[in-house]
Amino acid sequence: MKLTFLGTSCMTPTKERNHSAVLLTYEGDGILIDCGEGTQRQLKIAGLKTTVVNKILISHWHGDHVLGLPGLVQTLGTSEYTKTLRIYGPKGTKEHFNYFAKAFDFDLRIAVEVHDITQPLFFQNNEYELHALPLDHAIPTLGFRFMEKDRRNIDLAKIKAIGMPEGPLLGKLQTNHPVLWRGKTIQPDDVSTIKKGKVIAYVVDTLPCKNAVALAKDADLLIAESSYLSNLEEKAEQYKHMTAKQAAQIAHEAGVKKLVLTHFSQRYKAIDEIREEASAIFPQVVCAEDFLQITKF
Ligand SMILES: [Zn+2]
Ligand SMILES: [Zn+2]
Structure with a gap:
């Protein structure tokens, strides 16, 4: 599991900071969260191929979070890209995507599925779940929660001690089923331990709100916006953003x-x-820079 920050600026990019984008790479998936202007080039500078991306989560349709989308999709169309690109975002995402496809006279060339998120749990497979909840920003905006599923780690020494061969019986134990072995019932807990799945929350472009805390609840890592310092709290409120203090309060509360x-x-x-x-307020805090990578959660 690896997070790469590709852009850490607000509305206006700077020499050091690009528009918003974070890539989560996990078990062969490349989940890009937001896609600000220049994201495809940031991927290259980070030493990553644009083709690693197979899911894009859009928090909202303000330019600093989506201006990179047409460019990235166009580049994937000229690459050896055989995956289906799945794009998820708030209500209206399909419509927005169709608009830009028209605006740029697009030759799509790749398989793209675009989804308006209508329920909190919007994707799951055997490895993880993706959840979204509405935030409090100037336009419809979602925060996200990635939840790795818990796994059973089989203790091979214990398996060896009872003489069980590797194979389908282990598979059953791994998926929480007891098995019969040499006339005895072996419970999964007898020969394995649960490894808790990791949780990552993404809460940007919002006022402090209940859903921000709900998304972040007990997370291993919370990525939160901090557009301003507290002395500009009024400005933050006016533009519906958070201060560093408010982000820290959410981390603490959650x-x-x-x-x-x-x-x-x-x-x-x-x-x-x-x-x-x-x-x-919350000592375990890091300020992201462009190209910051996090591999330990
Ligand atoms: Zn923004
Ligand atoms: Zn915004």
Whole structure:
């Protein structure tokens, strides 16, 4: 599991910070969360192929979160891309996608599925679930929650001790089923332990709200916007953004393990003050830079 921050600016990109985008790579999936202008080039600079992306989650349709979408989709169309690109976003996402396909006289060339998210659990497979909840921003905006499923780790020493061969019986135990072995019932808990799945929450472009806390509840990592410092709280409220302090309060209230701040206003050249303001409330905080990678959760 790896997170790569591809853009950490607010509305206006700077020399150091690109528009919003984060890539989560997990078990062969490349889940891109938001796709600000220049995201495809940021992927290349990070040493990643654009073709790793097979899902794009759009938080909302403000330009700083989506202007990179046409470019990325066009490039995938000229690449050896055999996957289906699945795009998920708030109500209206399908319509927006069709508009830009028209605006740029697009030759799509790749398989694309576009989904308006209508329920909190909008995707799941054997490995993980993706959830979304509405946030409080100027236009329909979603926050996201990635939940890795719990797994059973089989203790091979215990398996060896009871003389069980590797094969279908282990598969059954792994999927929580007891098995009969040499006249005895073996429970999954006898020979394995549960490894808790990791949780990552993404809460940007919002005022503090209940759903922000719900998305972040007990997460291993919360990615939250911190457009302003507290001395500009009124401005934050006017534009429906959060301050560093408010983001830290959400992390604290939700009981997350680690907070990563992003989406900084271009007025902050040095980010120390933002970190200091947040860490007074929630010490386990990091301010993201473009190309920051996180592999330990
Ligand atoms: Zn934004
Ligand atoms: Zn916005």
